[in-house]
Structures are given as C-alpha cells and as structure tokens.
Amino acid sequence: MGLRIHFVVDPQGWLCMGLIIFVWLFNLITIPNVILFPRYEEEHISVGAIFCFYILAFLCIISLLRASIADPGRLPENPKIPITERDFWELCNKCNMMRPKRSHHCSRCGHCVRKMDHHCPWINNCVGEDNHWLFLQLCFYTELLSSYVLLLDFCHCYYFEPLNKVNLDLFVFRHELALTRISTFMGLIMLVGITGLFYTQLIGIFNDTTSIEKMANCCEEISRPRKPWQQTFSEVFGTRWKILWFIPFRQRRPLRVPYHFANHV
Structure with a gap:
C-alpha cells in the first residue's frame, strides 16, 4: 500500500510548519559550524558525532514531510458500505456523508x-488512521534530535576544552555565545513540547482512545471492547513486529481486524 498524497491549503498551517522548518534549518547551519566541525578539527569529537547529527536531522525532516502530505484517512464522497457493516456507519451532520463510527x-x-x-x-x-504512525515517528525523531542538540550545546559550553583555532572575523564565532543560547532555547522548547505530545499520544494508543474522544469526555472507551496494547499499537503502525514501528521509509500495511471490533462504540 503506497503513501497516498494529501495536501491541505491553510495559510496558518503553512506558517506553523514554516516555523518548524526554520528551527530545523537554524540548527542544521549553526550546530555544525559552531560545534561539530571546529571540534572535529581539534580532535575533540569523532566523525561519528557529525554523521549522527546529520542522520537525525535528515530523518526528522523526512518524517515531517511524510506526515504533512500523507492522507490521514479521508473518506471518499461515495463510500461503498458492505451490508454486514452498515450498522457501524453513521451520517455526518456537517457534510451529510456516511462514515464509520x-x-x-x-x-x-x-x-x-x-x-x-x-x-x-x-x-x-489531520492526524488520523492512515498517518498516525507517521506522526509518532515525527515525535520520536524530533525528541532524539532535540536531545542530541542539547547534549552538544552542553558539552560545547561546559565539557569540551576551549577551541584553540578560532577565526573571530567569522560571524558564527563573533556571535558564538548568542547562537548557542538560541539553539539551547529552541532545543528545550522542542523537547518539552514534543515529550508532552508524544506521551499523550502513547497513552491514547494504550487506551485505544483518540484525543477528540478524550476532549469530548465520551463513554466510548467504556462500552468499546478493550484490546491489548500490543494490538492497538500494531493497528496504528501496521505491523506486529515492534522493531519495525519506528523504522523510516517503510510502508504501512493495515492489519486485517474484524470491522465491528475495531470501530464499535
């Protein structure tokens, strides 16, 4: 099953996504030039630290792009409803279309x-049935990248020895302290925000409850049959192999589960 494209025309969303890309670009330019390359030249770090940063940055932006353009599970205008499943569909009072519960x-x-x-x-x-796993991958890689950036900032300021070869005519070294503080501030904001979001998402999957259902304070989670957490996670990621849940560039294979069990309320 290939990744279906879904594009939302929303200036507010473009602005928010642009801020995320700005933070990503700022660290992609600042961290290598202020910390990684100078420290590597003076043999304070190995080339592996540089590769690790670029790999995490690459996975983070790819996850962002995939989550933003993936179809979240948009319903077609004229869905074909099997006779055996009609009891588990309802009419939307906003678009007057039939939809699964x-x-x-x-x-x-x-x-x-x-x-x-x-x-x-x-x-x-939107974050829905078909791209929820991509959103979780984005949270996961953003946490790793933010933690790694904060670790590099801390080591640069308090652990590594001072640099011997510094060209103060370069902008990055004339404003090294300010750039490092901005990077640390962005890293903390991203890490705290993503950690809270990632935690609430994981708890929702454990309880098989969406954020909308929790905000509506409905009783679906009581009347709906409870499923083991391994099954709910497997349904979200499209595989029962836990080692594949956060592997990038794979395609999701929807698990075949009884329709009434997956959607009954």
Whole structure:
C-alpha cells in the first residue's frame, strides 16, 4: 500500500510548519559550524558525532514531510458500505456523508477522517488512521534530535576544552555565545513540547482512545471492547513486529481486524 498524497491549503498551517522548518534549518547551519566541525578539527569529537547529527536531522525532516502530505484517512464522497457493516456507519451532520463510527469531521480540512485524533497545525494536516504512525515517528525523531542538540550545546559550553583555532572575523564565532543560547532555547522548547505530545499520544494508543474522544469526555472507551496494547499499537503502525514501528521509509500495511471490533462504540 503506497503513501497516498494529501495536501491541505491553510495559510496558518503553512506558517506553523514554516516555523518548524526554520528551527530545523537554524540548527542544521549553526550546530555544525559552531560545534561539530571546529571540534572535529581539534580532535575533540569523532566523525561519528557529525554523521549522527546529520542522520537525525535528515530523518526528522523526512518524517515531517511524510506526515504533512500523507492522507490521514479521508473518506471518499461515495463510500461503498458492505451490508454486514452498515450498522457501524453513521451520517455526518456537517457534510451529510456516511462514515464509520469513530470518524470525525475536520472543520479546517472540510471532510471526515477515519479515527481522527486531532488536526495538527505544525504538520498542516489531520492526524488520523492512515498517518498516525507517521506522526509518532515525527515525535520520536524530533525528541532524539532535540536531545542530541542539547547534549552538544552542553558539552560545547561546559565539557569540551576551549577551541584553540578560532577565526573571530567569522560571524558564527563573533556571535558564538548568542547562537548557542538560541539553539539551547529552541532545543528545550522542542523537547518539552514534543515529550508532552508524544506521551499523550502513547497513552491514547494504550487506551485505544483518540484525543477528540478524550476532549469530548465520551463513554466510548467504556462500552468499546478493550484490546491489548500490543494490538492497538500494531493497528496504528501496521505491523506486529515492534522493531519495525519506528523504522523510516517503510510502508504501512493495515492489519486485517474484524470491522465491528475495531470501530464499535
């Protein structure tokens, strides 16, 4: 099953996503020029530290792009409903279309999304059944990159020996302290925000409850059959192999589960 493209025209979402890309570009330019390359030249770090940074930065931006353009599970205009599943569909009172239960109408995107968790302006897309796993990958790699940037900033300021060869005519060295503090501030904001978001997402999957259902304070999680957490995670990531959940560049294979069990409320 290939990755279906979904593009949302939303200036506010473009602005939020642009801020994320700006933070990514700032660290991609600042960290190598202020810390990695000078420290490598003076043999304070190995080339592996440089490769690790670029690999994490690459995985982070790829995860962001994939999550932002992936179809979250948009319902077609005329869905074909099998006779055996009609009892588990309902009419949307906003777009007057039939949809599976646990779907939600996104007012910003203007359509219904299967098992929608929330609309995220930072990726300019909904988070639903088909791209939830990509959103979790984005949170995972962003946490790793932010933690690594904070570690480099800390070691640069308090652990490594002072640099011997510094060209003070270069902008990055004339403003080294300011650039490092900005990088640290951005890293802390990203790490704290993503950690809280990642935690709430994981708890929601454990309980098989979307963010919209929790905000609505509904009773679906009580009347719906409870599933083992391994099954709920496997349904989100499309594989029962835990080692593959956060592997990049793979395609999600929806697990074949009984429809009434997966969507009954």
